[in-house]
Amino acid sequence: MKPAPFQYHAANSAADAAQLLGDLGDDAKLISGGQSLAPMLAMRLVRFDHLVDISRVADLRGIDRNNGTLIVQAATPDVLVERSDVVVASVPLLTKVTPLIGHFQIRNRGTIGGSIAHADPAAEYPAVAVALGAQMECLSVRGTRMIDAADYFVGIWSTSMESDELLKAIHFPVWSGRVGFGVAEFARRHGDFAIAGAVAAVELDSGNVISRCSIAMFGVSGQPERALSAESHLLGSSVGEISPEEVGRLAIADVESPSDDANMPATYRMSVAASTVATAWTNALTEAHHG
Numbered sequence: 001m002k003p004a005p006f007q008y009h010a011a012n013s014a015a016d017a018a019q020l021l022g023d024l025g026d027d028a029k030l031i032s033g034g035q036s037l038a039p040m041l042a043m044r045l046v047r048f049d050h051l052v053d054i055s056r057v058a059d060l061r062g063i064d065r066n067n068g069t070l071i072v073q074a075a076t077p078d079v080l081v082e083r084s085d086v087v088v089a090s091v092p093l094l095t096k097v098t099p100l101i102g103h104f105q106i107r108n109r110g111t112i113g114g115s116i117a118h119a120d121p122a123a124e125y126p127a128v129a130v131a132l133g134a135q136m137e138c139l140s141v142r143g144t145r146m147i148d149a150a151d152y153f154v155g156i157w158s159t160s161m162e163s164d165e166l167l168k169a170i171h172f173p174v175w176s177g178r179v180g181f182g183v184a185e186f187a188r189r190h191g192d193f194a195i196a197g198a199v200a201a202v203e204l205d206s207g208n209v210i211s212r213c214s215i216a217m218f219g220v221s222g223q224p225e226r227a228l229s230a231e232s233h234l235l236g237s238s239v240g241e242i243s244p245e246e247v248g249r250l251a252i253a254d255v256e257s258p259s260d261d262a263n264m265p266a267t268y269r270m271s272v273a274a275s276t277v278a279t280a281w282t283n284a285l286t287e288a289h290h291g
């Protein structure tokens with residue numbers, strides 16, 4: 001099938017894109033890498049009278065570190081995130097998750113902001129944003145506002161952005177010291193969205209006590225799920241005091257409404273999730289412990 005007819009607008013700056021969204025109203029949609037939107041248009045799952053293309057907007061691409069924050073502009077393609085020396089030195093969890101997103105061709109066109117704004121519950125970048133407590137910089141004709149990742153994802157393909165707002169950049173806090181990061185996921189085939197997955201971050205003090213930690217799961221419900229009660233059990237414990245399997249069990253107990261469908265019963269999905277949490281946590285601890 002082909003998309004329904006639309007008018008194409010190439011934005012020439014972030015402000016121009018915000019102005020176009022403001023002027024064109026609800027009949028307009030941004031297109032960035034097009035890796036999610038183009039198939040939805042082609043299958044006529046959605047239709048818009050106007051598409052505003054931000055894929056070539058210079059001030060929406062780029063990666064910068066500003067003291068303790070890594071700022072990634074929204075239309076930066078995944079492949080540039082994957083290969084960035086600044087990213088691996090600042091937020092290595094982004095470097096670790098990117099190769100798990102689809103296939104190379106998808107990462108070549110798909111953008112970090114597109115993935116986060118699209119808010120697929122099984123996507124990797126939203127889980128990283130939630131785990132690390134990223135801030136979303138959103139722009140509209142009314143100005144700029146920051147939204148905490150914890151308040152940004154509100155359901156399947158839904159965010160707390162208004163329809164005339166665009167995601168301008170994502171601000172990731174940089175964790176430093178004796179820190180480690182891990183990711184694990186399970187998908188039926190290489191390149192598929194994960195059935196369930198998890199990311200983990202940990203900081204150890206000099207006595208190998210967990211001084212900071214964060215775990216987020218993806219694919220388990222309508223949005224990325226932070227494992228807050230598992231984290232509170234882990235905080236202040238020594239390495240090895242709580243087994244990875246127990247961390248997995250604690251993490252899935254936090255998921256109030258697990259996804260449940262005919263192809264994938266919630267019990268199976270949750271057991272996969274627990275196992276990915278255990279692996280991601282083990283990998284993060286090993287990295288923090290051995291450097």
Ligand SMILES: Cc1cc2nc3c(=O)[nH]c(=O)nc-3n(C[C@H](O)[C@H](O)[C@H](O)COP(=O)(O)OP(=O)(O)OC[C@H]3O[C@@H](n4cnc5c(N)ncnc54)[C@H](O)[C@@H]3O)c2cc1C
Nearest residue numbers: 030032033034035036037102110111114115117123124167
């Ligand atoms: C076969 C296949 C496998 C895939 N596997 C995975 C996977 O394993 N993991 C994963 O995470 N993703 C996967 N994806 C999705 C891929 O990562 C997409 O690139 C991503 O979800 C959307 O990014 P995009 O730049 O292509 O956005 P687009 O498709 O251009 O846009 C997606 C949505 O986000 C909105 N949008 C885009 N940019 C902005 C912005 N700056 N501000 C506000 N709204 C914006 C658009 O209006 C649209 O609604 C897969 C895709 C395919 C086709």
